Amino acid sequence: DQQVKQNSPSLSVQEGRISILNCDYTNSMFDYFLWYKKYPAEGPTFLISISSIKDKNEDGRFTVFLNKSAKHLSLHIVPSQPGDSAVYFCAARSLTGNQFYFGTGTSLTVIP
Amino acid sequence: NAGVMQNPRHLVRRRGQEARLRCSPVKGHSHVYWYRQLPEEGLKFMVYLQKENIIDESGMPKERFSAEFPKEGPSILRIQQVVRGDSAAYFCASSPPGQGYYGYTFGSGTRLTVV
Numbered sequence: 001d002q003q004v005k006q007n008s009p010s011l012s013v014q015e016g017r018i019s020i021l022n023c024d025y026t027n028s029m030f031d032y033f034l035w036y037k038k039y040p041a042e043g044p045t046f047l048i049s050i051s052s053i054k055d056k057n058e059d060g061r062f063t064v065f066l067n068k069s070a071k072h073l074s075l076h077i078v079p080s081q082p083g084d085s086a087v088y089f090c091a092a093r094s095l096t097g098n099q100f101y102f103g104t105g106t107s108l109t110v111i112p
Numbered sequence: 113n114a115g116v117m118q119n120p121r122h123l124v125r126r127r128g129q130e131a132r133l134r135c136s137p138v139k140g141h142s143h144v145y146w147y148r149q150l151p152e153e154g155l156k157f158m159v160y161l162q163k164e165n166i167i168d169e170s171g172m173p174k175e176r177f178s179a180e181f182p183k184e185g186p187s188i189l190r191i192q193q194v195v196r197g198d199s200a201a202y203f204c205a206s207s208p209p210g211q212g213y214y215g216y217t218f219g220s221g222t223r224l225t226v227v
Binding site for chain 1: 153154167170214
C-alpha cells in the first residue's frame, strides 16, 4: 500500500527555469512532510519540511506547498541549477507513528 | 565531521550466507532507523531502535532479519540465509532523542548484492 506517491519518475528542466516536483498522499493522519535529495551512491539528505499547520514553507530557492484538502504537496525550485540534478523523495509521517513513508522519487535533470 | 557511518558500502553474498550491516549514528544520537530501498522503489521502513531497545520492528520481515543497537558499538542489521530478493540498498539513519519526528540524518547506505 503506497501511501505516498510521486507519479513523475523523471523531470527535465532548463537551467534558470522553475522545477516543480509533485507528491500525493492518501493518509489524512499525516501531519509532517519532508523533501529529501539524493545523489547516486549517497544517502538522502534533508532539503525542506512543512508542518500540516502551514501551507507554504520557503528556504532560499526551495519552496514547499501543502494542499491538505487535496492531499498534495509540491516542491518548487527557482531558479534551477545543474547541481540540483538528483533524485527527490517526498516523505510523510503522523505524530503518533514511528516512521516516514517515502514516495518512489522523481529524478530531476537540470540542463545547462 | 562524524555523520552516520555505514559499512561496508558494498557487500556481496551468496545465497544462504549471512549478511551483517553496521551503522554508527551521529555522535549524540541515540535513535537509529533502518530503511531498505529495493530497485525502482522508495525507501521502506524496517526498524526503529534506541540503545538496547527495539521500539518498532513492524517493517522487518518476520524471518531471517534481526536488528540490534547495543549499549556500546554500532547498530547491526543481520540477514540470515540471504536470498536474491534481499538485494537492495540498506540505509541507516539517526536522530537525537525526541527529534525523529522532524527528520533524520541518513548514512550513505550499504548495497547488498546476493548472487
